[in-house]
Amino acid sequence: MDPLHLRTAGTSLVISFNSGEAEIIHWGTDLGGVPLPDLAILGEPIPHSAIDATVPAGLLPQASSSWRGRPALRGHRIADGVSGLDFSARLRVVTASAEGNSAVIVQADPDAGLTVTSTLTLHDGGLLELRHTVTNDGSTSYQLDELATVLPVAPDAVELLDLTGRWCRERHPQRRPIQQGTWVRSGRHGRTGHDSSLLFAAGTAGFGNRHGKVWATHLAWSGNHEQFADSIGDGRTMIGGSELLGPAEVILAPGASYTTPALFAAYSDRGLDGISEAFYSWFRSRPHHVLPSSGGGKPRPVVLNTWEAVYFDHNLPTLIELSDSAAELGVERFVLDDGWFRGRRDDNAGLGDWYVDESLWPNGLTPLIDAVTSRGMEFGLWVEPEMVNLDSDIARAHPEWIVGPASLSHKDGGRLPIEWRNQHVIDLVNPEAWQYIFDRVDALLRGNNISYLKWDQNRDLVEHGHAGRSSVHEQTLAAYRLFDELKKAHPGVEIESCSSGGARVDLGILERTDRIWASDCNDALERQTIQRWTGLVVPPELVGGHIGPTTSHTTARTHDLSFRAITALFGHFGMEWDVREVQGAEREQLKRFIGLYKEHRNLIHSGRMVRADVADGSLMLHGVVAPAGTAEGTTAALFALVSTRTAFAEQPGRITIPGLEPDRTYRVEAIFPAPGDPDYAHTFTQVRPPAWLADGAVAGGRFLAEVGLAMPILNPEHAIVLRLTAQ
Secondary structure (H helix, E strand, C coil), X not given: CCCEEEEECCEEEEEECCCCCCEEEEEEECCCCCCCCCHHHHCCCCCCCCCCCCCCCECCCCHHHCCCCCCCEEEEEEECCEEEECCCXXXXXXXXXXXXXXXXXEEEECCCCEEEEEEEEECCCCCEEXXXXXXXXXXXXXXXXXXXXXXXXXXXXXEEEEEECCCCCCCEEEEEECCCEEEEEEECCCCCCCCCCCCEEEECCCCCCCCCCEEEEEECCCCCEEEEEEEXXXXXXXXXEEECCCCCCEEECCCCEEECCCEEEEEECCCHHHHHHHHHHHHHHCCCCCCCHHHCCCCCCCEEECHHHHCCCCCHHHHHHHHHHHHHHCCCEEEECCCCECCCCCCCECCCCCCECCCCCCCCCHHHHHHHHHCCCEEEEEECCCEECCECHHXXXXXXXXXXXXCCCHHHCCCCCCCECCEEEXXXXXXXXXXXXXHHHHHHHHHCCCCEEEECCCCCCCCCEECCEECHHHHHHHHHHHHHHHHHHCCCCEEEECECCECCCCCCHHHCCCEEECCCCCCHHHHHHHHHHHCCXXXXXXXXXXXXXXXXXXXXXXXXXXXXXXXXXXXXXXXXXXXXXXXXXXXXXXXXXHHHXXXXXXXXXXXXXXXXXXXXXCEEEEEEECCCCCCCCCEEEEEXXXXXXXXXXXXXXXXXXXXXXXXXXXXXXXXECCCCCCCHHHHEXXXXXCCCCCCCEEEEHHHHHHCCEECCCECCCEEEEEEEEEC
16 A cells, blocks of 8 residues: 655645554654655564564554553443453554545454454644544444553754743743653643643754754643653654543444544644744634734634622622723723623632523623723623532422432432532533523623623532543533534634633634633733743633732732733733723823734734744743735834743843744834833833943844844833834
């Protein structure tokens, strides 16, 4: 059987069938259009004290080929009360076909009664999408324990980067050398998790933002999962992921199938920025993706969320005052957060009773919605449909709808999981519970002029069961179906995925939502890291970034407005702040900044993300660059220079600005904060600024990338915005 060769955007994927199974023998740099050689030349030597055959690193690594690493398929058949049968499949290729840059490969083991169909698509921007479907062809049940999607990386991939975190500190990087053995990141939260690794990246020594080869994967799944790097004794390394199935969660009846979550993967020979380009290209090519107005879509509106302004203290006069202040600043979307529904005065009660609280809102939400929309803003509403408080009408009426490990409800002697934020989980696997939740959210949207839902999920799904059996898998699918059906019924309503902040950030949920809330932490210093690493995969138009209060509610750290604003700029910008308090010169500065966001949001939400490799670890330089050929006199790039801590050296020296057209000339200006802003003097710690700062500089793209400009000496936790205008 002839090999398959998929290639686009500088990436090639070559699949060989010489061993009888499908084997990826190259995933990396484009091999060009010349015919492939006879792949038999790649046959490996056989060492002493080893299997007497060449062992393929299959698309589905398996023990039947003597693969000694982590197998892709684990499971067993159950027949006549006997389990553990057909524990080791011998899958061999039946058919393989390709159309364009997509391939379908079918492998089967007739003796074990199993068929696995693999679909691979190399998207135009270089992002690879891979998933497997296993079908039980036998006459008895087959218990599936794991079906993983894995890819090989080249021998010069010697470092591994993944991400971890916690509440209010999501997506922080960690690195380690790749060594023999398996590095596994297990997510047992029932959701993606604050500590989930958004990306697994293997690369050449010292790979960075703009240099080095990188192979990276992301598992598009919002439930329990594992991501891993598996390096075996013969020197080969695989990276991949799988859904982490609970005990007997998937038992395939005869003829039934299971499909893995998609594994998305990218290769770059230009460091991590090349990985981001592949993911961004895929996101922005989706027909349902939110597009900037320059692309025929709707600009990402300036948001005001009420949470850190009023918390649970809901009353109409206060909220109308807040909407007045927001509209005057230029806010375009006003979001009423938690506290509007029956019995909700704090986080102890009310979840599940999705009716407007008549004691707070005797005329419903209409007076507030009318006040908001009459001021030219959209109205958004916070909901948490997957959760329930025991102190709620619905929990009292239907205790059997509350998730737990027992087959009995807690009212009938069953045990509940330990509470988390005083709440439990609604069993969406129960058709009646699912329908109730759908009907309530649907009624809210039908009965009110709501343009946006902030959809929260404030606890892990631990000891999560339906009818006494583990059910995270089915709950995740039921939640997906809830999003899908509500989107179908209300196609004009945008949905944000919020999950205790950033605990459900993955491409599974982002297929169904229009933005994610990166973290509950609005501290600008923390957000610099959180947003930088979230943006490794997720483009800025999908990442909510807000200006919080002057003193952060989650860290008690105080920052100037300019630092908080610049941090929020490179995302879907908004505020979570009682803006009635902002007066005088600071209000004028905020108003001017909102205008700056509106002026540049099309670029921010469509441009190529560029992150410089800055030698001084106290500084970050990142921004967006417009496509080549930008008209003269228009903004071609926007960068932020950020100081996160005190520097080792007295001055930063020259910092290079990468990612520009090398033979184009640019005018570089510092545009925010400005000398008239109240916090301008706090920004710098210098007797004299660099020569170009007052009036700007004109230089070529190659000069800026190789020589750079002397940057000002910034105080810690301060930043400036640089605008580059094409000449």
